Amino acid sequence: MKKIIGIFIFSWCVAFVFAQRPAVRLEVSTSSPQVGQNLTITVKANVQGQLEVDLPKSFQSGNSTMSSMQQEIDYNSGEVVTYFIHSQNGSFTRSGNYTVGPAIIRKGSKVFKSNVINVTVKQEQSSPSTSESFSKRQLSQPAFGIIQTSRSQIFEGEPLVVNGLIYSRFTPTHLEDYETYTIEGTADKHTLEDGSENIMMTEKNIGGVYMNTFQYDKQLLFPLSTGKIKISPFKMLLMRGLESFELTSSSTSVEVLPLPGSAPKTFTGGVGTFSTSCSAKTDNIGKGSIIELIFTVKGKGNLHQLNEPKLILSDAFAPYGDPEVKEDYSFGQDGASGKITYTYFVKILKTGALQLEGPGFSYFDPTKKQYVSVEAAQIELGNITEETSDEQDKNNASKDTFVSIKKDKKNTESISPLHWMLVVSGIALFLWFIYWLKFKKKKSEVSSIPTSHIKSSEEVAKGIVQEMETPERLLSKASAELNGGNQSQFIAYVEKALISALQKETGSSETNRNTLVEGLNEEHRKAEFRALFDAVDTAKYGSVLSNDTPEQLLAKVRTFISGDRA
Numbered sequence: 001m002k003k004i005i006g007i008f009i010f011s012w013c014v015a016f017v018f019a020q021r022p023a024v025r026l027e028v029s030t031s032s033p034q035v036g037q038n039l040t041i042t043v044k045a046n047v048q049g050q051l052e053v054d055l056p057k058s059f060q061s062g063n064s065t066m067s068s069m070q071q072e073i074d075y076n077s078g079e080v081v082t083y084f085i086h087s088q089n090g091s092f093t094r095s096g097n098y099t100v101g102p103a104i105i106r107k108g109s110k111v112f113k114s115n116v117i118n119v120t121v122k123q124e125q126s127s128p129s130t131s132e133s134f135s136k137r138q139l140s141q142p143a144f145g146i147i148q149t150s151r152s153q154i155f156e157g158e159p160l161v162v163n164g165l166i167y168s169r170f171t172p173t174h175l176e177d178y179e180t181y182t183i184e185g186t187a188d189k190h191t192l193e194d195g196s197e198n199i200m201m202t203e204k205n206i207g208g209v210y211m212n213t214f215q216y217d218k219q220l221l222f223p224l225s226t227g228k229i230k231i232s233p234f235k236m237l238l239m240r241g242l243e244s245f246e247l248t249s250s251s252t253s254v255e256v257l258p259l260p261g262s263a264p265k266t267f268t269g270g271v272g273t274f275s276t277s278c279s280a281k282t283d284n285i286g287k288g289s290i291i292e293l294i295f296t297v298k299g300k301g302n303l304h305q306l307n308e309p310k311l312i313l314s315d316a317f318a319p320y321g322d323p324e325v326k327e328d329y330s331f332g333q334d335g336a337s338g339k340i341t342y343t344y345f346v347k348i349l350k351t352g353a354l355q356l357e358g359p360g361f362s363y364f365d366p367t368k369k370q371y372v373s374v375e376a377a378q379i380e381l382g383n384i385t386e387e388t389s390d391e392q393d394k395n396n397a398s399k400d401t402f403v404s405i406k407k408d409k410k411n412t413e414s415i416s417p418l419h420w421m422l423v424v425s426g427i428a429l430f431l432w433f434i435y436w437l438k439f440k441k442k443k444s445e446v447s448s449i450p451t452s453h454i455k456s457s458e459e460v461a462k463g464i465v466q467e468m469e470t471p472e473r474l475l476s477k478a479s480a481e482l483n484g485g486n487q488s489q490f491i492a493y494v495e496k497a498l499i500s501a502l503q504k505e506t507g508s509s510e511t512n513r514n515t516l517v518e519g520l521n522e523e524h525r526k527a528e529f530r531a532l533f534d535a536v537d538t539a540k541y542g543s544v545l546s547n548d549t550p551e552q553l554l555a556k557v558r559t560f561i562s563g564d565r566a
Helices: 014-018 136-140 390-412 417-447 457-467 471-483 487-506 513-518 523-542 550-565
Strands: 002-008 024-028 039-045 049-054 059-073 080-092 096-100 103-107 110-113 117-121 143-149 153-155 160-168 174-179 187-191 202-206 209-223 227-231 235-240 243-248 252-257 267-280 290-301 317-319 324-332 335-348 352-357 361-365 370-374 378-384
Touching: 024 103, 024 117, 039 049, 039 103, 049 096, 136 143, 143 243, 143 252, 160 235, 174 209, 267 370, 267 378, 290 361, 471 487, 471 550, 487 513, 487 523, 487 550, 513 523, 523 550
Parallel strands: 153 252, 267 361
Antiparallel strands: 002 049, 024 039, 039 080, 049 103, 059 080, 096 117, 103 110, 143 160, 160 209, 174 235, 187 209, 202 209, 227 252, 235 243, 267 290, 290 335, 317 335, 324 335, 352 378, 361 370
């Protein structure tokens, strides 16, 4: 039995299509699905016309449709080939061997056929271990949500990844009014989302039922308190076009264990896995020299929460100012990953064979559940003499000379108070002269404007009202976009036209269409507008396999709006 998937009339790219060799290809996302498993049937063609696909009786069409157009280069001929892609999701209700196709495109008296695909549908296999983790109440709902955590038990300072996980029997188009989950107490939070608004869905077998699932609001948390910490539910409106489903997730909890006592003296708060390196420049140094000791900590965990490692110096050295800290890390699934570099400045106070010891460092490894100490590096400086190198003396001398020259210049070339007064007075006089010229020019321009060119505020407001876009004008723009092949702009203008008509009928300047519809007094008017918005949403999220062609949708909205104004 042949089911008509849709009729597609494209008024653009006609010249392209006629120049191409006709080709129609049928594809199926999987050739061995289970009963009830969602799959996608796609038709890719470079011809346009009435599309029919021969589908088995046991195939049940879903609500997800898609259409697109793409261009590919034929590297053999160098020509650009335009393809029109149409897809429909669905599932098989019975197991067995089936033939999908062919897809047929009728263009006038010509018929173009695609290939056929053999599909083997297996009996569904439920996953008892998966279904047991959900309550019967959750599985009976159209959609439900849970809070997913990377661990149920962590140590203080250990990173925790948290996100919302949504399961839905229907295919959502978008979500609204999201309220995030909250963690009991305080926590250091970092968002792990890429900022994208797209919902990336996958399909899972939950208790023998295939459901759409996606993650949302993924965050990296570092709880700042210990004990059993509760994470409260998130809330949202899960949308399918204008239809909404209010969803409140379940809550969960995480146990945060305190770190064991008797931490090493060199422990700086690090929880994770880390390594260190230490180096110093030892060329041309002597007593009085300043050494730069570079100590680097690399790894992953709570790297961003580390305290500065302490440098313990013998009496042969002294700290010279505060150390410099350079951070280079990013946040991900494993916490903060990267490195921190500490540069210590140390002055040599004694001579002889000296050895400089780097900072000690230790951290807590949550996998091993124990502290790990890294031995401090020992840097041999060699035999330090009384005198510094010629280069060190030269640098010090040039620094001293620079300071003295700067001071002498300030003393010998300072400007007297009288000179300062003359300079300030001259600048003020010059600025006043510039202001006077601009004021005179502006005054002459204003006086030259005829009074007939000056409009009252009432006339200006009237002009603005006249320039507002009417529903009819918006529909004209929609028609132009449709003729130009711009499907997304066409739908946008149709939606704007309906909103404009609602604004006129309700006398409101509100732009939210749901609010405008609710502002109508008569229930049948609400139903009429909702039906039209549903048709627009169907075209927006799945226009190819909708009940109305774009031309039919435009005609329906135009008739409705003209009837309203009659």
